[in-house]
Each structure stands twice: as structure tokens, then as C-alpha cells.
Amino acid sequence: MNQHTSTAKISPVRIGHSACPHDCPSTCSLEIEISGNRIGRVRGSRGNTFTAGVICAKVARYAERAHHPDRLTQPLRRTGPKGSGAFAPISWDEALDIVAEKFREAEAAQGPEAVWPYYYAGTMGLVMRDGINRLTHAKGYSRFFSTICVNPAWSGFMAGAGRLSGPDPREMGRADLNIIWGTNPVSTQINVMTHAVRARKERGAPIAVVDVYRSPTMEQADIPLLIRPGTDGALACAVMHVLFAEGYADRAYLARYARDAVAFETHLSTRTPEWAAAITGLSAAEIIDFARFIGRTPRTFIRAGYGFTRSRNGAVNMHAVTCIPTVTGAWQHEGGGAFHSNSAIFGWNKSLIEGTDLLSGEMYSRTDPVSGQPRSTRQLDQSRIGAILCGEEEALAGGPPVTAMLIQNTNPVTIAPEQEKVRAGFAREDLFVVVHEQFMTETAAMADIVLPATMFTEHDDIYQGGGNQYVTLGPKLVEPPGECRSNHEVICALAERLGARHRGFEMSSCEIVDWTLQATGRGTVEELEQAHFLDVQPDFETAHFLKGFNWPDGKFRLSPDWAKVPFKSPGKFGPVADMPSFPDHWAVIEEATPEFPFRLVTAPARNFLNSTFTETPGSLAREKRPTLMIHPEDAAALGIAADDAVEVTSARGSVILHAVPFDGLRRGVVVAESIWPNGRHVGGRGINTLTGADPVAPVGGAALHDNRVRITRVA
Numbered sequence: 001m002n003q004h005t006s007t008a009k010i011s012p013v014r015i016g017h018s019a020c021p022h023d024c025p026s027t028c029s030l031e032i033e034i035s036g037n038r039i040g041r042v043r044g045s046r047g048n049t050f051t052a053g054v055i056c057a058k059v060a061r062y063a064e065r066a067h068h069p070d071r072l073t074q075p076l077r078r079t080g081p082k083g084s085g086a087f088a089p090i091s092w093d094e095a096l097d098i099v100a101e102k103f104r105e106a107e108a109a110q111g112p113e114a115v116w117p118y119y120y121a122g123t124m125g126l127v128m129r130d131g132i133n134r135l136t137h138a139k140g141y142s143r144f145f146s147t148i149c150v151n152p153a154w155s156g157f158m159a160g161a162g163r164l165s166g167p168d169p170r171e172m173g174r175a176d177l178n179i180i181w182g183t184n185p186v187s188t189q190i191n192v193m194t195h196a197v198r199a200r201k202e203r204g205a206p207i208a209v210v211d212v213y214r215s216p217t218m219e220q221a222d223i224p225l226l227i228r229p230g231t232d233g234a235l236a237c238a239v240m241h242v243l244f245a246e247g248y249a250d251r252a253y254l255a256r257y258a259r260d261a262v263a264f265e266t267h268l269s270t271r272t273p274e275w276a277a278a279i280t281g282l283s284a285a286e287i288i289d290f291a292r293f294i295g296r297t298p299r300t301f302i303r304a305g306y307g308f309t310r311s312r313n314g315a316v317n318m319h320a321v322t323c324i325p326t327v328t329g330a331w332q333h334e335g336g337g338a339f340h341s342n343s344a345i346f347g348w349n350k351s352l353i354e355g356t357d358l359l360s361g362e363m364y365s366r367t368d369p370v371s372g373q374p375r376s377t378r379q380l381d382q383s384r385i386g387a388i389l390c391g392e393e394e395a396l397a398g399g400p401p402v403t404a405m406l407i408q409n410t411n412p413v414t415i416a417p418e419q420e421k422v423r424a425g426f427a428r429e430d431l432f433v434v435v436h437e438q439f440m441t442e443t444a445a446m447a448d449i450v451l452p453a454t455m456f457t458e459h460d461d462i463y464q465g466g467g468n469q470y471v472t473l474g475p476k477l478v479e480p481p482g483e484c485r486s487n488h489e490v491i492c493a494l495a496e497r498l499g500a501r502h503r504g505f506e507m508s509s510c511e512i513v514d515w516t517l518q519a520t521g522r523g524t525v526e527e528l529e530q531a532h533f534l535d536v537q538p539d540f541e542t543a544h545f546l547k548g549f550n551w552p553d554g555k556f557r558l559s560p561d562w563a564k565v566p567f568k569s570p571g572k573f574g575p576v577a578d579m580p581s582f583p584d585h586w587a588v589i590e591e592a593t594p595e596f597p598f599r600l601v602t603a604p605a606r607n608f609l610n611s612t613f614t615e616t617p618g619s620l621a622r623e624k625r626p627t628l629m630i631h632p633e634d635a636a637a638l639g640i641a642a643d644d645a646v647e648v649t650s651a652r653g654s655v656i657l658h659a660v661p662f663d664g665l666r667r668g669v670v671v672a673e674s675i676w677p678n679g680r681h682v683g684g685r686g687i688n689t690l691t692g693a694d695p696v697a698p699v700g701g702a703a704l705h706d707n708r709v710r711i712t713r714v715a
Contacts, residue, residue: 013040016477017532020059021128021456022609023121023149025341025467026191028055029533032062032457037478039066039457048533050170050468054194057618058607064616065455070439072452073482082427083446092483095434095449096490100497102432102448103139103404110400112140116380116388119144122409122612125461125474126353126516127509128487132408134355135491138500142399145379145570148416150341151701153309155567156318157340159560160326162550166339167301167331168537169468173198175301175335177293179208181321182232183305186216187606189467192303193217199335205299208290210235211307212601212705213629213671214664225290227280228666229599230311230706234585236320238276239291240327241268248295250329257549257556258326260582264558267582279585281666294328299335307603311706312574312696313586319560320583326556331544341466345538348464349519352512355502379570383702384693386418389425397570404432406494408453408487411611413443415675417691417702420653436490439615442677452484459486460510462517462528469537473513473528488512558582562698574697589706590692596650596708598634598670602687603705605673614677626681628657629671630711635661638711645682645714648672650707653689656682656714670711 013035020028029048033040042062046053075095080086106114117136123129136143154164172178172195185192199205200222208223209215210232218224227235243249244265254261273284273291280287294300302325309318322338330336351357378397380388387395388402396402416422426433426446435447444450458480463472480486485493488509495505504512514525528534541547548554550566562579563572580586592599604610607619614620628646640646644659648670657672665671678686691704 012036016457016475017045018457018474018477019463019472019533020055021123021125021461021463021474022059022612023124024189024609025465026051026189027124027463027465027468027470027472028059028191029470029472030055030059032477034477039063039478045532048470050191050465050470052191052194054190056190058609058613058616061616061618064618065613066457068439068615070615071481072437072439072444072450073484074452075483076450078448082429085440085445087450092485095451096493096497099406099434099449100494103498106404106432110403113142113378113399114402115139115141115404116402117141117144117406118382118385118410118412119408120146120148120382120410122411123456123461123487124463125456126348126350126463127461127512128459129409130350130354131488131491131504132406134353134502134504135495135500137355137358138495138502139498140377142402143377143379145381145700147381147383147695147700148702149306151567151699152311152314152696153306153318153340154343155565155699156309156315157304157322158567159315159319159562159565160322160549160557161545162557162566164341164344165538165543166342167337167543169303169339169342170195171335172196172301172303174203174299175199176203176205176299177208177297177301178205179210179300179302180217181210181302181304182308183303184211184215184217184307184603186220188604192467193220196303206293208293212665212669213603213662215603216606218664223290223293225282225286226664226666227282228669229601230313230317230589231280231585232308232317233313233320233583234271234276234279235282235287236317236324237268237271237583237585238273238287239294239324240583241271242273242288242291243295243327244268246292246295248292249327253329253332254327257331257545257554258558259553259555260559264582271584294324298328298330298333300325300328300330301335302338304338304340307705310702310704312588312590312703314696314701314703315698316580316583316586323558323583326558332546334540337544342469343464343466345469345536346464346471347520349516352504352507352515352519355504358502381695381700383417383695383700385412385416386421386425386693389428389431390421403430405434407433407435407443407447411441411443413446414441414611414677414686415688417688417693417704418652419678419686419689436487441611442679451490452482454480454484454486458484459488460508460513462513469535470533471522471528471536472533473525475529565698567699569699572698573695573700576698579697590708592668592708596710598668598709598711600648600650600690600707600709601669601671601705602674602691602707603671605675608675611675611677614675614680626657626674626676626687627660627672628711629660629662629665631665631667631669632661632663634667635659638713640711640713647712647714648690648709649712650690650709652692653685655685655687655689670709
């Protein structure tokens with residue numbers, strides 16, 4: 001592919017087209033200035049009608065990252081104790097030979113499940129992110145169950161609609177009321193604000209924001225709704241109580257498109273605004289006014305984020321929010337309905353990328369050591385990496401200890417919950433770890449072998465927009481620095497040494513992109529090279545579920561069967577049997593106690609993306625240091641002043657932060673915008689020391705924003 005650009009005139013600067021590769025639903029279409037072999041200014045593509053020429057500031061500064069002097073550019077071998085940072089350069093052949101030897105040793109000692117390839121969304125490119133699964137499947141290694149981000153949100157949406165899709169997200173620009181629920185797009189997904197603000201300018205459409213602190217997005221709201229963490233289901237139920245009680249429910253729509261509407265209305269009769277006010281912290285009047293505005297506005301568009309689902313009742317809360325447009329019938333209207341993700345519309349054939357055709361092979365038939373019965377190769381929970389590496393029997397899912405790992409596209413020593421366990425697990429002397437990375441992250445520093453990785457402008461890939469409807473090509477635009485190699489190159493080189501067989505290992509990333517496009521019915525790579533991106537938005541009736549929701553009877557599930565939510569999972573997790581049959585406030589959150597009287601939310605920072613961009617000067621200068629937002633009255637009661645060091649303690653450990661008195665919170669709620677490297681904190685313990693890894697019902701996930709803590713001033 002190696003698309004190298006188009007120029008309107010002879011110039012030392014040319015323009016390359018690509019997609020932002022990072023873990024964000026926008027997957028922005030980019031135009032990148034290139035001079036020689038260096039990237040410069042990065043802009044959003046105006047031709048892409050979702051990106052609409054706008055990107056976040058951190059990606060606009062991407063040259064800081066691509067040309068950072070601390071980029072890894074050669075393979076390294078550990079020469080000192082784990083975590084010491086003592087490494088020496090070695091050749092690629094030597095590094096890969098060591099990795100292959102250690103993997104063979106692990107397999108010989110405990111079987112192939114002792115090896116666990118571990119990855120996530122440091123790149124959202126389909127080839128570079130998911131190609132590691134091809135090696136996993138070819139070798140019969142322990143499989144990876146992804147849980148740290150989407151599971152509560154997706155299962156909650158699918159519990160009602162049956163499918164992860166929805167109205168065209170650009171319809172926010174044609175709504176008469178936009179509700180941004182549980183997300184902060186000014187900081188994390190700027191394109192959402194582009195379309196909402198356009199509707200306000202062109203149609204007078206107000207913006208309502210539901211969140212747990214006065215975020216930069218709530219600062220722009222016409223209708224700010226500041227609630228306590230984990231109480232979104234209560235707010236949604238009280239809104240629907242008013243909709244039914246005051247005649248705003250579309251009973252004809254409910255009769256045609258929903259199940260259990262009569263029983264649902266009866267259930268909501270006791271979920272009054274006064275009931276919800278006591279739970280959420282809002283006044284009953286605020287809830288009633290909000291509900292009436294929704295009821296009077298057929299074109300109400302709810303943009304439901306991920307943040308409010310990162311709670312132990314997150315799936316229930318997401319389902320409750322998506323019931324609102326079902327009660328009003330807003331799904332029927334352009335600019336109406338609820339949108340979370342379009343991930344179901346792309347329909348990729350990923351058999352070549354992931355080697356899924358290998359899953360039926362004999363290597364995926366194991367004998368359970370306890371029962372003696374056949375079982376498939378285990379899937380290990382991403383979020384429970386601490387428990388897994390510490391050898392907790394239940395977390396190991398009936399298999400052997402993990403003694404070898406390949407890690408790509410993620411930094412679990414910083415971002416995974418239960419950090420004390422994670423760090424202890426990585427410190428094991430019997431654990432061999434190879435990390436393929438762009439910088440010496442805290443995970444790379446714990447590795448035995450570190451391999452230098454390319455960035456998105458330095459390899460070929462393809463992207464889908466979970467938060468929109470575009471397929472976007474990401475061609476190689478410049479050569480990588482030093483000896484950096486792509487994920488695909490590393491996977492193929494290891495496969496050769498390990499004797500793994502699959503035709504995907506013999507193909508280039510460009511060839512895989514082309515095959516995948518054609519096998520999915522999306523044209524060819526040459527066609528996409530010319531167009532840069534492809535709009536695959538379904539027709540209006542399909543997108544708005546006017547042909548029926550994705551269940552046999554076509555009806556939205558107001559009372560979902562949580563044990564049968566159509567989310568691919570190796571099983572059900574958490575207290576599924578206790579999940580409420582109708583939307584409700586499910587009181588399984590880490591509510592405050594006398595010992596831990598505060599509720600902590602670990603919200604995203606504006607200038608970081610998980611642990612990415614924590615190395616760039618622009619982002620570091622803007623974020624300054626790890627802080628804790630605390631209500632001024634709470635701070636005063638604890639004798640805490642601005643900039644004081646405070647110790648924040650949960651049942652899982654303690655972290656030192658610096659206090660920022662902030663009145664944009666409910667009392668008893670604190671917010672730490674993250675994720676800073678552990679080493680940037682006083683004492684070297686980062687925010688995920690405080691977070692838990694217990695799985696969220698019904699299909700797992702991490703409740704990263706659901707923590708009870710106590711706070712003390714550091715003398």
C-alpha cells in the first residue's frame with residue numbers, strides 16, 4: 001500500500017491520509033503534513049462528515065510523540081533485576097530466538113496454555129491490534145478475554161436492543177435535544193461536541209449533560225445534571241416515571257416495539273422523582289423538568305458514554321438509559337433515539353487477521369485436570385491479570401500458571417486494576433515477559449525482552465469507527481525510526497520460529513487488509529486508497545430499529561434476560577442472578593461507609609489517553625501532576641488546603657495525590673483524572689492501586705469508577 005500522498009503543488013510538505021489509531025470511539029480521519037520522513041501538523045479531515053475537520057489537541061500534537069527522543073528504536077535484553085531499568089541492546093534475531101526458546105520451554109513444562117499473549121487497544125487497527133490472536137490460535141496458547149473497557153456498556157445496550165448499533169451519530173446535528181450521558185467528549189471525543197453544538201447553533205437544541213462532576217463538557221451544558229456515581233439507573237427510572245405519569249409515553253410505539261410495557265409501567269410507579277432525588281443528589285424538581293423536556297421533544301438524541309457503565313451496576317444503568325427513547329418512541333425520529341456504539345454494523349470477516357479458522361483444531365481440545373472431561377482452551381480475563389499472575393486458582397480457569405507472556409498495545413502495570421497484585425505478579429522470577437512497545441513504559445520496564453514498535457504512520461492497517469460509521473485506511477506514510485518493527489512483523493517472525501502455521505503469517509499487512517475488505521464485501525484496498533474512508537451507515541429504518549429490534553419478535557426488552565444477553569463471553573460473571581428484572585437502582589456499588597466515607601471516580605484526563613501521551617511534553621505540561629478534586633466543604637472538614645498532599649486509601653491500597661478544592665462535585669464524591677504513570681506519584685503507587693478487578697455482571701468488566709475511599713492529609 002505505502003500510500004505516500006497527494007500534493008496540489010510542488011512543495012517540501014505533502015499530505016498523507018490516515019486514521020487516529022487510539023482507543024477512542026471517534027477514530028478520526030486525519031490529514032498529516034509530511035516533510036521528508038517526518039510528520040508535522042495533524043488535522044482532522046473535512047471530507048469525513050463525522051470528523052468534520054476537528055480533532056483533539058493531543059493528536060494534533062502527534063509529532064511530539066512520533067519524534068520523541070525517548071522512543072524505543074532497538075531490541076533490548078534485561079541485564080538487572082526486574083523493574084530496574086537495566087537493559088542492553090541486542091539484535092532482532094537474538095531477541096526473537098530468546099522469545100521463541102522461552103515460549104517452547106513454557107509449553108514443554110506446563111503445556112501451551114502456560115503462554116498468554118496479552119494485548120489491547122494501544123492501536124485500534126484491525127491487523128496490528130488483533131493479529132496477535134492468530135499466533136494464539138495457531139499455537140493453542142491461553143486466549144485473551146477482553147474485559148477492561150466495553151463489557152458492561154455493550155451488554156447493557158444489547159440487553160434491550162439486541163444489537164450494538166443505533167441511529168447515525170451525525171444525527172446529533174439534527175436533534176432538538178441532545179443528552180450527553182456519562183461521558184466527557186470535550187476531553188475525550190471532541191466530535192460528539194461538534195455535532196451537538198451545531199444543533200444548538202442551527203436549531204436552538206439545548207445540550208443536557210448527566211455526569212458525576214462538572215467536567216469541561218458539563219461546563220458547556222444548557223441543562224447540567226450533577227449526580228452521585230452509580231445512580232444513573234435511578235435517574236432514568238424517575239424520568240420514565242414522569243413520562244408515563246404525565247402522558248408523554250408513546251403507548252402505540254410501546255405496544256408495537258416493546259415487551260412487558262404494562263408491567264414496566266407498574267414497576268415504575270414507585271420510582272418517583274423524590275425516590276431518585278434521595279439516591280442521585282438531584283432535586284425532584286430538576287428530575288421532573290428534565291423528564292418533561294424529553295417528553296415534549298420527539299427528536300431527543302441520547303449519546304450514552306462508557307464512563308457511567310464503569311460501575312458494578314453499569315450494565316443495568318446503560319439498559320435503563322436506553323429504555324427512555326423506547327418509552328417516548330424517540331427511536332422513530334431523525335435526531336432521536338439512543339446511540340452508544342456502531343460496532344455491530346461492520347461485519348468483518350476476520351478469519352485471516354485472527355486465524356479464527358484454527359479454533360476448531362485439535363489443539364483447542366483439552367482435558368480438564370480435575371474432571372477428566374474435554375474442555376476448550378481457556379480464556380483468561382484481561383482485567384484480572386493481577387490475580388492470574390499471582391496464581392489464584394479461580395482466575396486461572398482450570399489451567400496451569402502463566403509462565404510466559406507476549407504483550408502488545410497495552411501497559412497493564414499502569415492501567416490494570418488491583419495494581420498491588422499486578423506488580424507482584426510481574427515481579428515473579430519464573431515469569432518470562434516480552435513487551436513490544438514504542439516507549440519504555442512501566443510494563444516494558446518489567447520485561448525480559450523489549451522490542452521497538454512502529455507507530456500508526458509507519459505501517460499499513462485499517463480502522464473502524466465504533467462511535468461512527470466509517471471504515472478508514474491507515475497506510476504507511478513514513479519509514480519507522482531505527483529498528484522499529486510492526487506488530488504484524490513480530491507475530492510472523494515468532495510464528496516462523498515456533499512452527500506456527502497459517503497463511504496469514506505469509507502475507508503482508510497490506511495483503512491482509514485487501515483480503516479482509518474483499519471478504520467482507522467492502523471493495524479493495526486500491527479503491528479505499530483513493531477514497532481514504534468508506535461510509536457504511538445502515539439505512540434509516542435499520543439504524544432506528546423500525547424494522548424491529550434484534551430479537552426474534554423484534555421487540556425491545558424492557559425486562560431483559562441478563563443470562564442470555566448476546567455478548568460473546570466464555571461465561572457469565574458477577575452476581576447475575578441478583579440483577580433486577582426491570583431498570584432500577586441496583587445497589588451493588590461500593591457505597592461509602594464510615595471507614596471509607598468518599599466515593600472515588602477515576603475519570604480520563606483531557607491530555608492523556610489511558611497511559612498514552614503521558615510521555616509527551618505538551619500533555620505533561622497541561623496536566624502538571626496527579627491531583628484529587630474534592631469539594632471545598634469536604635476539604636475544610638478534613639483540614640485540607642489547595643495543593644496539600646493527601647493519602648487516598650481503599651481496601652486495596654493507598655495513593656498520594658495533591659488536593660484541588662472544586663465545587664463541581666456532590667459532597668462525598670472525589671475525582672482523580674488519570675492515568676498517570678505510577679512513578680509520577682509520590683511513593684510510586686498509581687491510581688489503579690485503589691481500583692478493583694472483581695467482574696461486573698453479567699459478562700465481566702472492571703468497575704474502575706466505583707471505589708469507596710478515605711482521605712487523610714499527609715503531614
